[in-house]
Amino acid sequence: MSNPYLIQGPALISFSGGRTSAYMLYQIIQAHGGTLPDDVIVAFANTGKEREETLRFVHECGSRWGVKINWVEWRRGKPIYEEVGFNSASREGEPFAALIEWKQRLPNSFERWCTEFLKVKIMFALVEDKLGLKPGQFVETIGLRDDEGVRILRGMEAAERHGGRVAYPLAKAKVTKKDIWRFWLGDNIDPKNPIHPLPQGFDLGLHPWEGNCTLCFQKGKGIRKRIIRDNPREPAWWIHQEVSQNGWFDKRDLVAELVEQIRANPSFFDADDDMEYDVECGSHCGLEYAA
Template identity: 55%
Template sequence: MSNPYLIQGPALISFSGGRTSAYMLYQIIQAHGGILPDDIVVCFANTGKEREETLRFVHECGIRWNVKIHWLEYRIGEVGFEEVGFNSASRNGEPFTALIDKKGYLPNAVTRFCTSELKVRPMKKFCLSMNWTHWKNVIGLRYDEGHRVLKQLANNDARKERWTSVMPMAKAKHTKRGHVLPYWLGKNVDPINLTSPLPQGFDLGLRDLEGNCDLCMLKSRGSLKRLIRDNPGMADWWKDREASITMKSTRATAAGCRFVTEYSYSALEKEVSTQPFMPGLLEDDEDFDAECGLHCAGEAA
């Protein structure tokens, strides 16, 4: 049987910055003898709201594996993106802020334009800048994510994009519990409080709920409150963006003035500050489908 990780170019490897996509990237590099062909590129799209741990992890993967990772950020204009690096990457939500200011309203769980504009489109523009007309889009969907795999296969059949999605992890039947977590964490259960050496010598260093943009609206209410409690000041950017969008905007509806229709981030922070902390108790622990179009680290793994 042929190796699913032996990808034929032209191909773009979408690196979300999570453990799963990093595992996939390493397997692809090894399948090609340690060096990727010139027509296979790796891209990481930075919104400016990724955790610093994610940025360090992406940088370290590139250094340790000797692979060029193109760091892309959304820019207004015909080009549509700018290539940055670990040191110059935005860390205060600048690309995200620029997009919201341009739109005049906020993304939410239904209208996730943040994903399409900040992740998908810059990668597409990058491929077009190389004069590619059609390419493979290699994404880290595992075998244990069957419904997402089927959704991507349906999108391939629709032939609406310039790319065809390829999912080597699903084809290889690689899963989170059986392959990804043991590869990175070994016998460790908690990635923060390690009890034994890390198999690869480094790791993302985030728990599942901490992945993705730091306070992504697709996280559950309980997860958001826990993150706000553990990280004072983390809600500031989100509160400021909600405050910047008012009903005076001709393009903003009531839903467009909040990231989450049911509550504001300001109200959420107030709840955290006024309610007693009860360890181990969250209002809900079921997150939304936070894959964000498969280009974000919806979960740390």
């Protein structure tokens, strides 16, 4: 069987900044003998609402593995992105807030254009600028595992509808969430308090539900409440956006209402606390960006 991690360029490796896509990137680098072909581009799109741990993790992956990771952020006008780095990356939600101000409304589970603009469009624009290629002329390589079958099918359908080309090497290699956890954390149970040596010498240091875009409306209500309880300053940005647009990210609950629910019952969480996959923005909702 051919090595699923041998990527035939031209290709874009979509790096969300989570453990799963980082594992995929590592395996692709190894399959190519430690150096990626010139027509394979790695991109990380920063919304400005990623966790600091995510930014450090992306930077460390690039440094340790000797691979060029292109950091990009959305900008209004042309070009629609700016290349940044670990030190210059936005950390107060600036690209996301600017997009909301331009759109004059909020994204939500029915209109997920935040991923379309903040992730997909700018990575595609990067490939066009660096390789002179448009969607359909390169393969978008995405870190979805074998145990994420429904999302893979949706991604393939979306790509087919819009003339794109996608590849899922992790699914082809039959990789599951347990494999990812073992690669990064070994015998450790708590990623924030490892008691055994880390197999790779470093890790993301976040629980799966804490993955990028801090209070993404795609995360379950219980997860968002847990994040708010653990990070009391986090809701302020999200509340400001809802107030400024007189709208909501999730029609079931305003972020301010979630805060009040936690104040009333700080130890109570909803039934959807658990998630079966890492919330890696651009790796699941992004697949349906143009659906």
